Each structure stands twice: as structure tokens, then as C-alpha cells.
Amino acid sequence: MSAPLPEAVLGGLPxxxxxxxxxxxxxSTWRAFRRxxxxxxxxxxxxxLVLVAVVGPWVLAAPASYGTLVxxxxxxxHLFGTDALGRDVLAEVVYGTRQSVLVAVAASAIAIVVxxLVAVVGxYVPRLDAVVSVVVDLTLSLPVLPLxxxxxxxxxxxxxxxxxxxxxxxxxxxxxxxxxQALTVVGLAYVDAARLMTRNHAWIIARHxxxxxxxxxVVSVVVxxxxxxxxxxxxxxxxxxDPTSWxxxxxxxxxxxxxxxxxxWWLTLFPSLAILALVLSATLVSIAYNDxxxxxxxxxx
Amino acid sequence: xxxxSFALRRLGRxxxxxxxxxxxxxxxxxxxxxxxxxxxxxxxxxEATRALLLTxxxxxxxxxxxxxxxxxxLLRGNLGTSxxxxxxxxxxLAARIPWTILLTVGALVLTVxxxxxxxxxxxxxxxxxxxxxVQVFGVTGQSLFVPSIGVLLLFVVGLKLRWAxxxxxxxxxxxxxQWYLSVxxxxxxxxxxxxxxxxxxxxxxxxxxxxxxLADDYVVLxxxxxxxxxxxxxxxxxxxxxxPATTLIGLQLGFLVGGAVLTETVFAYPGVGRGIYExxxxxxxxxxxxxxxxxxxxxxxxxxxxxxxxxxxxxxVKAS
Numbered sequence: 001m002s003a004p005l006p007e008a009v010l011g012g013l014p015x016x017x018x019x020x021x022x023x024x025x026x027x028s029t030w031r032a033f034r035r036x037x038x039x040x041x042x043x044x045x046x047x048x049l050v051l052v053a054v055v056g057p058w059v060l061a062a063p064a065s066y067g068t069l070v071x072x073x074x075x076x077x078h079l080f081g082t083d084a085l086g087r088d089v090l091a092e093v094v095y096g097t098r099q100s101v102l103v104a105v106a107a108s109a110i111a112i113v114v115x116x117l118v119a120v121v122g123x124y125v126p127r128l129d130a131v132v133s134v135v136v137d138l139t140l141s142l143p144v145l146p147l148x149x150x151x152x153x154x155x156x157x158x159x160x161x162x163x164x165x166x167x168x169x170x171x172x173x174x175x176x177x178x179x180x181q182a183l184t185v186v187g188l189a190y191v192d193a194a195r196l197m198t199r200n201h202a203w204i205i206a207r208h209x210x211x212x213x214x215x216x217x218v219v220s221v222v223v224x225x226x227x228x229x230x231x232x233x234x235x236x237x238x239x240x241x242d243p244t245s246w247x248x249x250x251x252x253x254x255x256x257x258x259x260x261x262x263x264x265w266w267l268t269l270f271p272s273l274a275i276l277a278l279v280l281s282a283t284l285v286s287i288a289y290n291d292x293x294x295x296x297x298x299x300x301x
Numbered sequence: 302x303x304x305x306s307f308a309l310r311r312l313g314r315x316x317x318x319x320x321x322x323x324x325x326x327x328x329x330x331x332x333x334x335x336x337x338x339x340x341x342x343x344x345x346x347x348e349a350t351r352a353l354l355l356t357x358x359x360x361x362x363x364x365x366x367x368x369x370x371x372x373x374x375l376l377r378g379n380l381g382t383s384x385x386x387x388x389x390x391x392x393x394l395a396a397r398i399p400w401t402i403l404l405t406v407g408a409l410v411l412t413v414x415x416x417x418x419x420x421x422x423x424x425x426x427x428x429x430x431x432x433x434x435v436q437v438f439g440v441t442g443q444s445l446f447v448p449s450i451g452v453l454l455l456f457v458v459g460l461k462l463r464w465a466x467x468x469x470x471x472x473x474x475x476x477x478x479q480w481y482l483s484v485x486x487x488x489x490x491x492x493x494x495x496x497x498x499x500x501x502x503x504x505x506x507x508x509x510x511x512x513x514x515l516a517d518d519y520v521v522l523x524x525x526x527x528x529x530x531x532x533x534x535x536x537x538x539x540x541x542x543x544x545p546a547t548t549l550i551g552l553q554l555g556f557l558v559g560g561a562v563l564t565e566t567v568f569a570y571p572g573v574g575r576g577i578y579e580x581x582x583x584x585x586x587x588x589x590x591x592x593x594x595x596x597x598x599x600x601x602x603x604x605x606x607x608x609x610x611x612x613x614x615x616x617x618v619k620a621s
Contacts, residue, residue, distance in 0.1 A: 030356055084577070136319040140552065143600050145559025146577065146593045150326065153581050154333045218513055232564055237448050238578055252448055262456050262467075272449035279444035287440070 039288020042281040044280070049278055053101035056094035063091035063246065074266050081266035083251070084258035087132040093270050095246035100278065103163055103232045103247070108225040113240035115174025115224075116217055120209050123182035124201065132175065139172040145234055159242040162235060166228045173227070176212050177220045185212040190263035192197055213291055222286035226279040248274050307612055315605040323599035326590055327371055331364065335341055380594070381587035388492025390591035394573060401572035405561050405599065408495035410551065412503050415496065416540070416546070420507030424542075425534055427512055435504060447560045451494040451567035458490060465489040469570040491568045494558050499553065499606050506549050510542040544615050545550055551607040554600045560575075562596075 033039055064087070074081040080089035083085045122132035148165050174240075185191065186209060194204045235241060236249025237256070248271035255267035262268070362370070373380075380390035423435035459467035465486060466472070472483040514520065515538050523533045562574030569575065573592050580588040 138318055140599065141318050141555060141604055142322055142325070143555040143558040143593070143596045145556075145562055146381075146596045147325070149562070149577055149581065150589050150593050151329055151333065153584065154329065154586070226444065233446055234448075234559065237563060238566065238581055240581060256448075261452055261567075262460060265456065266450065268452045272446060272452075275446045275449065276444055279446075280441060281441055283444050 002244035029289070029292045033288055036288045036291060037282070038284055042288065044189055045277055045281040046285060048272075049097060050101060052094060055099040057098055059090050060094050060244070062095060063087040063089075069279055072266075078096060080270045081264065083254065083264070083267055084260050087268060089251070089270055092192070092246050093248065093253050093274055096248040096251060096271060097244050097274060099159065099242070099247040100232065100274075103159065103166065104225040104228045104278075106163045107166035107170060107228040110163070111170035111174050111224050111228075112217060112221055113172035114167070115220070116178050116210070118171065119178035120176040120182050122214065123179055124185045124205055129179075129183075133179070136172040136175050136179070138145050139169070140176065144169045145231065148231060148235060149238060150238060152235055157240050157242055157243060162232050162240075162242060165235070166231045170228060170231075174217075174220045174224055177223075178216050181213045181216045182209060186207055188212075219286050219290060222282045222289075228284040229275060229278055229282075236246055248272075249263070304612070308609060309610045311605050311612075313429055314608075315601045318601045318604075319598060322594060322601075323372065323375060324368075326593060327368055328587070330590065331367070331373040354463040354490055372500070375594075382593035384585045385583045386585075390587045393588055394576065394591050394595050397571060397573045398599070400570060401558075401561055401565070401596070402573060402599060403484075403571055403601070404491055404495065404564065404570065405557055408499060408557065408561075409603075411496040412490060412499045412550075416457040416500055416507060417543075418544070419500075419541060420504045420511060420546075421534060423504070423508045424511035424515065424538075425515065425530075433507075435508065438444045439508075440503040442497060442499075442506075445498050446503075447494060447498050447563040447566050450497050451491070451564055454490050454494055455567065458493075470571050487570075491570050492565045494567070494609050495557065495564050498560050502553070503546055503549060507546045510545045511538055514538040514541045540614070545562050547607060547611050549613060551604050551611075554603050554607070560599055 069078070069082050070084060070085060070086045070246060072082045072086075075090075078088050078090065080093060083089055083092065115218055118132055118136075124130040132180075148169055151165050151168070152161055155165070191204065191208055192207050199202065232241070232247065233249035233252070234248045237252050239253050241247050241250045241253065243250075251271040252261070255261040255264065260267055305594045333564065378391055380394070382388065383393050385392055386393060419435055421431040425433050455467050458464050459471055468492065470484060470487050472478060472487075511534075515534075517538075520538055523537055524530075528537075562577055564570065565572045565574035566578045573595055577589060577592050579585075580592065
């Protein structure tokens with residue numbers, strides 16, 4: 001139960017995997033992580049959600065059938081009740097899990113790759129860094145959700161749009177987190193030594209700079225992914241989600257459009273709980289990971 | 302650096318951000334596949350009306366010229382004309398922006414007013430029950446989805462307890478002082494929803510910096526001098542701990558405005574966010590674009606104000 005879990009969570013994210021292999025400290029981090037009950041519980045919840053996302057749609061029928069039982073409260077036939085068109089809410093939530101996890105993983109993977117690349121190259125090439133930091137500062141000071149709304153409305157609602165839009169406005173946050181760490185690393189003596197050995201800057205960046213900023217990347221994977229879940233849900237809630245596939249935000253949007261958001265409480269409660277479970281467990285995992293890496297809180301290894 | 306030149310620099314930064322927002326919107330509108338003229342097209346639209354629309358938008362001119370024209374228009378306060386209402390976008394939004402500002406500023410004030418005592422209480426009883434409770438609350442708060450918490454408050458406080466109205470921004474048929482009271486009453490639920498989402502990270506940051514500050518030399522010195530614990534906490538440590546928390550507020554303003562858009566949709570609050578929701582369903586691009594620029598302007602103004610407050614809290618900022 002213990003070892004394969006982090007792979008299941010981070011396996012879909014290409015950046016974390018190869019870099020983590022070069023870190024000898026990661027096994028002791030994992031040992032410290034395992035000692036934190038809250039972090040482990042969050043990791044289990046996260047793994048369960050991923051499991052639901054992968055396996056769920058095979059087990060449960062798609063919520064396409066228009067039943068006669070409209071807005072039925074949770075009961076024996078429909079565990080989570082039915083919506084305004086008589087569809088099973090449990091199936092909607094399960095199919096929504098796949099969509100939400102997919103958007104979160106895809107958007108944060110793109111944001112992480114772009115954000116890290118910009119941050120690391122910026123830190124390595126001082127002349128670029130000035131431009132990078134201004135662009136990042138300016139983008140971060142804009143209201144991101146309204147900007148996403150504008151783009152999503154223009155480009156037309158689809159899962160691809162959603163992923164690209166969320167990624168396009170998430171990478172500056174990653175760059176901000178990674179850049180400060182990368183700037184310190186680039187100034188260290190071993191990077192100078194590497195510069196003496198080779199003129200292949202891409203190799204130095206890939207071999208020496210990126211591994212050194214990996215812990216920050218792992219944390220920002222989690223932060224970006226949970227932000228992506230919230231952003232995607234927000235866009236879907238405003239009617240800018242993919243109308244052909246289920247998402248947690250879409251359930252809320254349809255409940256709002258049908259005017260049943262409050263009267264049929266199950267339409268709001270279950271997708272809300274799903275969002276909370278995913279974001280909260282991701283946050284707790286990142287906190288536990290930070291504590292596990294911090295020698296002051298990790299205890300004797 | 303004098304206060305005047307400090308303020309001037311922050312102002313310049315604000316202007317730069319607004320220019321950036323304007324340029325980003327301009328480029329997005331031109332580079333994205335969506336054709337503004339096709340977007341309003343109905344199956345019955347003729348080639349002639351499409352060409353007319355394109356000329357109306359000035360989309361037949363070279364890109365650089367379009368850009369300059371666009372900037373000139375904006376400087377004259379012309380945000381274009383709404384597709385669906387055939388009135389200037391500025392008129393559509395001018396009626397809405399005060400409500401969004403009221404909601405956002407209200408949530409901001411509430412965050413600080415609730416956040417400071419909570420943070421101080423948690424830090425002064427470090428490791429105790431209250432501290433743990435505040436930390437759980439803080440982490441959970443960061444993970445909340447605005448519409449979820451909005452509907453929860455609407456259900457419990459609005460419908461079950463009937464303590465606050467569940468939608469709109471004021472009661473019809475009220476005047477003078479009564480009207481202001483009804484505005485405040487209607488602000489309770491949307492304001493609280495937005496505050497709850499924002500509060501967690503504020504309290505956690507404040508608590509963490511305060512815990513650090515309480516271990517600093519100047520606090521030890523103050524204790525040795527026999528100052529009361531209360532005075533040390535509220536007067537000496539808090540002033541330093543407020544700095545990172547204020548930075549955080551500045552950083553999160555953009556998120557706060559995004560949250561306002563969602564909150565207004567839940568509570569049918571007549572702000573810009575609600576306007577965005579309606580514009581999305583009607584694909585009213587000029588309104589969407591204008592709304593984004595208005596919100597960006599709001600964030601920039603609020604950010605500049607936060608910076609000035611920061612300069613007042615920390616005199617070193619002005620000196621550097």
C-alpha cells in the first residue's frame with residue numbers, strides 16, 4: 001500500500017518523475033512523510049479520487065438516460081439523488097471526477113513545464129530574467145478568472161479550451177515560485193564549475209539547475225493542480241465548460257440554470273464535497289511534503 | 302526617497318499594468334480563432350452585414366493601426382457598443398462597477414477585521430486548541446469553492462434562519478438611511494462568502510509571521526524590559542507581522558475579483574460579475590472585454606492603495 005502511491009499521484013506529470021530519480025534525499029523524505037497521519041490520509045483520499053476517475057466510468061453507466069424521476073432526493077435507487085432532467089447525480093459526479101482530474105493534471109502539467117522552463121532559463125540568462133519577472137508580475141496582478149472567461153468565451157467551450165486556458169494563466173504562478181529558488185541555485189559554485197566543463201547550457205540547466213529546484217516544482221504541481229480544479233470548476237459554473245462531458249462545475253451550473261441549486265440541496269452538496277475533497281487533500285499533501293522535507297519538523301530520519 | 306516619489310513610482314507601475322491588460326485583451330481578440338463578427342452571426346446573417354460589422358470594428362485596417370485606434374478609443378472612455386443591448390458598454394458597466402467594488406472592498410475589510418484577531422489569538426496560544434482550530438480552518442478555507450460556500454450560506458443563513466436576504470443588492474422602495482441599511486443587509490451573505498474564501502490564507506500567513514516575530518530579539522528585549530505580553534503582541538510583533546499579510550492581500554486581489562464574479566452569480570448581485578455571466582450566455586464580446594478591463598482597473602487601483610498602505614506600515618520600503 002505504501003510505495004506505489006506517490007507514483008500513482010505524480011506519475012502523470014512528466015517533469016517530477018525523472019528529476020526525482022536523481023535525488024538521493026527523496027527516500028528519507030518519503031520516510032518522514034509516512035509518519036504524518038494527516039498527510040497520509042490526504043494521499044489516500046487523493047489516490048481514491050484518481051481511482052474513481054480512472055475506473056468509475058467503466059463501472060457506472062453514463063448519466064445520459066432521461067429518467068422519469070425528476071429532482072428525487074438521495075435514496076435507495078439513486079444514492080446522490082437525481083437532477084432536473086432525471087439523471088443520476090452519482091453518475092454525474094463520478095464522470096465529473098474523470099473530467100476534473102484530467103483538466104487538473106493536463107493543465108498543471110503544461111503550466112509546470114512552461115513555468116519551470118521560463119523560470120530556469122530566465123534565472124540562467126540574466127538578460128531574459130528582467131523581462132520574465134516583469135511579465136510574471138504584471139500577469140499575476142491581473143484578475144485571472146475574468147481573463148480566462150474572456151478567452152474561453154472567444155475560443156468556444158471544450159475540454160481542450162479549458163485545459164489550455166487554465167494552463168495559459170497558471171504558469172506565471174509556477175514561474176514565480178520556481179524563479180526565486182532557481183536564482184539562488186544559479187549563483188552557486190557547482191553551477192560555475194559546470195560552466196567550466198561544458199558550453200552546453202541546455203545540459204547544465206537540465207542536469208544541474210532543474211534537479212535543484214525539484215522540491216519547489218513538486219509543491220507547485222500540487223498548488224497549480226488544485227488551483228486548476230477551482231478555475232475549471234469556476235468556468236464550468238459560469239457555463240463555459242465542455243457541454244459534452246460532465247464536470248463538477250457543470251452539475252452546479254445546470255442546478256443554477258434550473259433554479260434548483262438551493263431547493264435540491266444534493267445537486268450542490270455532492271459536487272461541492274468532491275471539489276473540496278480533491279483540493280483539500282492536495283493542499284494537505286503539499287503541506288505534509290514540505291514538513292517532511294524540512295529537517296526541523298521532520299524529526300530524526 | 303520622499304513619499305511623493307514613492308507614490309509616483311507606484312502610480313507608474315499601476316499605469317503600466319493597465320496598459321498590459323489593454324494590450325493583452327487587444328491581442329487575444331485578434332489572435333484567437335473567434336471572429337467577433339461571426340460570433341454574433343445568426344444563420345440569416347448576410348455577407349453584407351458581416352462586412353459592415355467588420356468595418357464597424359475597424360477589423361479591415363492593419364493591426365498596428367487598429368491597436369492605436371483602440372488605445373485612442375479607450376482613452377476617450379469608449380469601450381464599444383454592447384451587441385445585445387445596443388448601448389455603450391461603459392453605460393452597461395458603469396451601473397455595475399460600484400457594486401463589485403463595494404463587495405470586494407467589503408470582503409477585504411472583513412478579512413482584515415476578522416483575520417487580525419484570529420491570527421493574534423492563534424499565535425499567542427501556539428500549539429493550543431485554538432491554534433489548531435485556526436490552522437484547520439485556514440487550510441480548509443483555502444480549498445473552498447466560492448459558489449459552494451455561497452450556496453451553503455444562502456441555504457443556512459438566508460433560507461433557514463432568515464437572517465439576511467438571499468439575492469439582489471437592495472430592497473425596492475426604500476429611501477435615504479433605510480436604503481443604505483438595506484444595501485448593508487444585502488451585502489452580508491455575498492460579502493461573507495467572499496471573506497471565507499480569502500480569510501484562510503490571510504490568517505495562516507499572519508499566524509506564521511507572528512510566531513516568527515515572537516521569537517525575535519526585540520521581543521525578548523521588550524519582555525526583559527517588563528512590557529506586558531499584550532502590549533508586545535499587539536503593538537510590537539503585530540506591526541511587523543502585518544507586512545507579509547499585506548503583501549498577500551495585494552497578490553490575491555486578482556483572485557478576490559475572480560471570486561466576486563462567482564459570488565455575484567450565486568446571489569444575483571448586480572455587479573460586473575453578474576454582467577459577465579449574462580454576457581457569456583449572450584456571447585456579448587464588447588461587454589466581456591469591457592468588464593475585464595474594468596475589473597483589471599479595479600485591481601490595479603486597489604493594488605496601488607495596498608502598496609501605499611505598505612509604505613505607511615513599513616517606512617523602510619520608502620527608503621529603499
